[in-house]
Amino acid sequence: xxxxxxxxxxxxxxxxxxxxxxxxxxxxxxxxxxxxxxxxxxxxxxxxxxxxxxxxxxxxxxxxxxxxxxxxxxxxxxxxxxxxxxxxxxxxxxxxxxxxxxxxxxxxxxxxxxxxxxxxxxxxxxxxxxxxxxxxxxxxxxxxxxxxxxxxxxxxxxxxxxxxxxxxxxxxxxxxxxxxxxxxxxxxxxxxxxxxxxxxxxxxxxxxxxxxxxxxxxxxxxxxxxxxxxxxxxxxxxxxxxxxxxxxxxxxxxxxxxxxxxxxxxxxxxxxxxxxxxxxxxxxxxxxxxx
Numbered sequence: 136x137x138x139x140x141x142x143x144x145x146x147x148x149x150x151x152x153x154x155x156x157x158x159x160x161x162x163x164x165x166x167x168x169x170x171x172x173x174x175x176x177x178x179x180x181x182x183x184x185x186x187x188x189x190x191x192x193x194x195x196x197x198x199x200x201x202x203x204x205x206x207x208x209x210x211x212x213x214x215x216x217x218x219x220x221x222x223x224x225x226x227x228x229x230x231x232x233x234x235x236x237x238x239x240x241x242x243x244x245x246x247x248x249x250x251x252x253x254x255x256x257x258x259x260x261x262x263x264x265x266x267x268x269x270x271x272x273x274x275x276x277x278x279x280x281x282x283x284x285x286x287x288x289x290x291x292x293x294x295x296x297x298x299x300x301x302x303x304x305x306x307x308x309x310x311x312x313x314x315x316x317x318x319x320x321x322x323x324x325x326x327x328x329x330x331x332x333x334x335x336x337x338x339x340x341x342x343x344x345x346x347x348x349x350x351x352x353x354x355x356x357x358x359x360x361x362x363x364x365x366x367x368x369x370x371x372x373x374x375x376x377x378x379x380x381x382x383x384x385x386x387x388x389x390x391x392x393x394x395x396x397x398x399x400x401x402x403x404x405x406x407x408x409x410x411x412x413x414x415x416x417x418x419x420x421x422x423x424x425x426x
Contacts, residue, residue, distance in 0.1 A: 147205040234279035303363035320362035
């Protein structure tokens with residue numbers, strides 16, 4: 136009796152995702168392929184591995200056992216691939232960076248251009264997301280994260296501290312400065328209960344016009360004049376049509392970290408990108424801290 140690696144990997148993905156569609160997305164195959172592989176594994180083992188329900192697939196104890204074995208094999212595979220990549224001293228082939236979309240939009244795009252100009256044989260792949268991709272599983276080679284706690288399992292370097300500020304359209308900022316006691320409209324993140332204390336101390340009569348669960352949408356609302364908002368200084372300074380709210384001090388914000396797996400810290404492509412990144416953040420640190 137032998138279950139092949141593709142089938143084991145598929146069972147692991149289905150245990151993690153809970154649905155054929157979710158597992159298929161992770162594996163990059165069709166949901167029918169996932170179903171066929173699971174059925175093949177069940178036939179080989181002589182056990183039902185999942186209870187089929189309309190809302191998803193529920194793993195049995197046998198599925199959990201097989202998934203645990205597959206996870207160990209997956210970890211060994213990723214470790215071997217990381218070690219091989221860490222020994223790679225070429226400046227050719229794939230290199231994957233993950234960073235927040237708005238950081239790329241505001242400041243990193245010129246650095247990406249410079250990197251591709253210097254190293255045209257490197258196949259740069261950029262995953263623009265705020266999600267924390269798994270560097271152990273090589274979802275990325277290098278990560279930029281905005282966080283006060285980037286974790287202690289990776290090789291990290293703090294690129295810059297940050298501060299946040301309050302911004303609004305020039306018209307709103309002028310009205311607020313002229314009459315600090317007038318009602319000041321705000322747009323907030325969904326989880327924010329009220330505007331920042333630093334702003335309320337200067338403009339106590341706040342009115343929340345709307346809450347958003349996405350920074351891109353929040354900035355768009357502020358730019359059309361829905362209200363003031365709080366955001367990182369780097370983003371406020373680079374957003375057309377917004378200016379700092381007068382008399383409101385900046386406040387601490389999570390720093391920006393550069394992270395890689397320790398197996399990749401000496402890989403030449405990783406080192407080459409770091410050689411561009413670190414000096415740039417040193418030179419332009421004030422973009423992230425000063426209005």
